[in-house]
Amino acid sequence: MQLDDLYRRVIMDHYKNPRNRGTLNTDAVTINLNNPTCGDRISLQLQVEDGKVIDAKFSGEGCSISLSSASMMTEAVKGKTYEEALGLAERFSGLMKGEDVDFEENEDIEALSGVNKFPARIKCATLAWNALRKGIEQQHV
């Protein structure tokens, strides 16, 4: 087991300098999720318009994996349609199962592929993505 497989430089960069950490206007879609294994929380806010995610911010507590994953996710979904965003979430699930997934211009996310070898940490990595799915699913009702 190599720690460097998990804690890649790009993950540490997102952990140290999280992108999109903060809050949006009150009219943004807000999703609060817990990681029940550790009590960490994420609050994800999505600014949506015409079936698109215009802006995304997150706040809350978490470990390096959950915070960097949230940071990467919010970067990736900006400007994406709901379908594209859900497609990214789907690809992220694949990444967690050890599949070889291409995130194209959001290649930072691929650095999280090492989490697959640390089963106890998969929940940390998927927390923000689960919040994203939940937020978009709410829009479809």
Added chain:
Amino acid sequence: MNIEAVREQFPILHQQVNGHPLVYLDSAASSQKPRSVIDAVSRYYELDHANVHRGVHTLGSRATDAYEGAREKVAKFLNAKSAEEIVFTRGTTTALNLVASSYARSVCKEGDEIVINQMEHHANFIPWQQAAKATGATLKFIPLQPDGTISLADAEQTITPNTKVVAMTYVSNVLGVVNPIKEITAIAHRNGAVMVVDGAQSTPHMKVDVQDLDCDFYALSGHKMCGPTGIGALYGKKELLSNMEPIEYGGEMIDFVDLYESTWKEAPYRFEGGTPIIAGAVGLGAAIDFLEQIGIDEIDKHERRMAAYAYDKLSTIDDITIYGPKANRVGLVTFNLGDIHPHDVSTVLDSYGIAIRAGHHCCQPLMRWLNVSATARASFYLYNNEEEIDRLVEGLIRTKEFFGHAIG
């Protein structure tokens, strides 16, 4: 107590994890099992297994004797008056839920009080929270002192003649603090309340005498005291158990079943509907034999020495925060390392073969009181030694370096 001889008896400890000799510091979550317990469970299945209290055949008698023999052992271990005061359960959680569902829900009504506190494990928290909601009783909390201890003056203030149940853990699974159960029980009784004790973290580590404590209920888990998972026990004073309604109906708990009415066996059998965890009880009995052979006072002394050693060693690490009082602590140390998340600490330690617990330890209200979302916890048992604590300290220093370089 010869630690190396003790370690020899635990097969699981002698393995490499991630290329390093395993250092198991998560016994407060679940302890490892000595050879004698593993063998007792296998022997039971190889030679004696049948259903209990039913068969007239020889194996049925042997299984029943083994099961009831284990009940005797638990009763003696806790110094209960008789084995009738011991109900086998799935563990502490089921035992506490049984008291909350059967006793508290029938006794409590609006205007009554149930008294707990914020250090409780979810298993000794939620059952009372929900019983209060269901009955209209008020849930009250004995406040915690700044160091996480409970003062008798605060207990006196909180427990009143309206209080029907006081529930408290003997030892906190996060703070390691030993609560003054005997004194709190006296306060509860003076006010006419029953005292329920969560013994999950005390029973494996220290002498427990339920008659001396005078508590009314006491719950324990087998798997934290060298026994198998899936078995635990509830001690209850006979006069209380005898007047409690069962919460699970089925085979073996009945006296007579008619079309529209049924009657129950005496306690403890009325609470053990269905085929019980016979092999688990046998394993628990073997675990008690094992602990008694070494001596529970010896184990207690050893663990307190480990805890003191760990506390002092860990205190030398920069940026470490240790939770709970230094004195009167059993074998565990809960901490945070600077702003490195406990998950990250645990993953790095695991890469060096060191197993600790990271998370909220099933104590979310306590985490909020400590103003953290999660903590790391190293817990010790009779098989841990100083060398392992040194490895923990070394691992934590490496964790700091790793994240220092990675982040800094």
